[in-house]
Amino acid sequence: MDATPPSPLPAPAAPHDVIHVFWHEGMLDHDAGFGVFDTGVDPGFLEVLDKHPENADRMRNMVSILRKGPLAPFVSWHSGRPAHLSELFSFHTSDYVEELVQANVAGHKDLGGGTFMNAGSWGAALLAAGTTISAMKHILDDNGKLAYALVRPPGHHAQPCRADGYCFLNNAGLAVQLALDSGCRKLAVIDTDVHYGNGTAEGFYHSDNVLTISLHMNHGSWGPTHPQSGSIDEVGEGSGFGYNLNIPLPNGTGDEGYAYAMNELVVPVVHKYEPDLVVLVVGQDSSAFDPNGRQCLTMAGYRNIGKVVRALADKHCNGRILIVQEGGYHVTYSAYCLHATLEGVLNLPAPLLPDPIAYYPEDKAFTVKVVDAIKRHWKESIPSMS
Numbered sequence: 001m002d003a004t005p006p007s008p009l010p011a012p013a014a015p016h017d018v019i020h021v022f023w024h025e026g027m028l029d030h031d032a033g034f035g036v037f038d039t040g041v042d043p044g045f046l047e048v049l050d051k052h053p054e055n056a057d058r059m060r061n062m063v064s065i066l067r068k069g070p071l072a073p074f075v076s077w078h079s080g081r082p083a084h085l086s087e088l089f090s091f092h093t094s095d096y097v098e099e100l101v102q103a104n105v106a107g108h109k110d111l112g113g114g115t116f117m118n119a120g121s122w123g124a125a126l127l128a129a130g131t132t133i134s135a136m137k138h139i140l141d142d143n144g145k146l147a148y149a150l151v152r153p154p155g156h157h158a159q160p161c162r163a164d165g166y167c168f169l170n171n172a173g174l175a176v177q178l179a180l181d182s183g184c185r186k187l188a189v190i191d192t193d194v195h196y197g198n199g200t201a202e203g204f205y206h207s208d209n210v211l212t213i214s215l216h217m218n219h220g221s222w223g224p225t226h227p228q229s230g231s232i233d234e235v236g237e238g239s240g241f242g243y244n245l246n247i248p249l250p251n252g253t254g255d256e257g258y259a260y261a262m263n264e265l266v267v268p269v270v271h272k273y274e275p276d277l278v279v280l281v282v283g284q285d286s287s288a289f290d291p292n293g294r295q296c297l298t299m300a301g302y303r304n305i306g307k308v309v310r311a312l313a314d315k316h317c318n319g320r321i322l323i324v325q326e327g328g329y330h331v332t333y334s335a336y337c338l339h340a341t342l343e344g345v346l347n348l349p350a351p352l353l354p355d356p357i358a359y360y361p362e363d364k365a366f367t368v369k370v371v372d373a374i375k376r377h378w379k380e381s382i383p384s385m386s
């Protein structure tokens with residue numbers, strides 16, 4: 001008789017959260033061309049030109065790291081879909097949509113701000129918009145609490161009547177408007193792309209139903225497509241006064257500086273606002289190695305931002321977060337930083353993926369002074385914060 005005790009059954013895997021990722025490979029068809037960085041121009045001096053920084057390779061790596069990286073068991077994949085033209089009018093003017101339609105018919109148009117429409121671009125832009133709307137609807141229909149719209153071309157610079165900064169349609173803005181039209185009363189949009197989310201801000205500038213917060217480098221206006229400055233004085237108008245909060249951070253702000261800005265500025269105002277839903281607008285161009293930004297976040301910093309936003313959503317929104325992809329132009333590190341952000345949003349107890357290149361030094365002293373000054377300014381100029 002065999003006295004060996006039966007081997008115990010394997011312990012059931014602990015239930016864990018899932019991120020619902022919405023994606024469609026048709027978004028790879030947008031090709032913004034070659035030139036000197038994002039100019040689209042070849043003056044003829046160079047043997048090797050850059051791909052436009054907003055290229056399909058960056059997205060291929062983001063898809064790849066979520067499929068093959070250690071986060072893969074936490075991801076549920078969903079197919080995106082193109083937006084219908086009629087859906088665009090909730091955020092964009094009909095004249096602007098017509099301009100885009102005509103540019104697509106013409107086959108090429110330089111819309112300014114590094115934004116180039118070529119064959120394939122319009123189809124990709126419609127997919128980015130529709131896919132983000134689908135991700136939001138997934139949350140609104142109670143099919144999941146965490147959804148991520150993995151989309152390009154990006155959207156947060158696209159204003160109601162204007163393209164800008166590689167963006168044609170404001171993907172996040174369209175999703176926010178859908179949530180409002182579906183009965184949400186208050187949404188908080190937290191934008192950590194290194195550039196000012198001027199398009200989203202513009203779309204809700206007169207509304208207190210959407211609290212738009214943008215942390216960005218202090219780049220100011222960059223021309224007619226981007227007249228907004230992103231300064232601390234652009235705080236919304238009318239009933240929206242006090243509901244657009246800009247946090248321009250000094251160049252070189254790193255993980256600790258961003259953590260300080262999140263804890264001292266973002267967390268208190270979101271607690272006060274008590275949103276129904278949080279939209280985390282992510283751009284990995286605030287990383288230490290991005291060609292388009294001069295901030296110094298590493299994977300640890302992105303992971304922390306994800307955790308902070310998750311805690312806010314758990315407290316106020318039953319954990320509901322829509323994450324929308326924006327910039328992020330280092331073709332490999334952007335994917336790693338995305339992975340870290342989602343680890344944070346999932347509130348995982350330990351990092352799943354080590355940082356392959358975090359070696360940039362950081363000094364948060366100046367950032368702390370800037371953040372403290374912004375806090376004082378808000379208290380002095382926005383009555384609801386005094």
Ligand SMILES: [Zn+2]
Nearest residue numbers: 193194195327
């Ligand atoms: Zn950006």
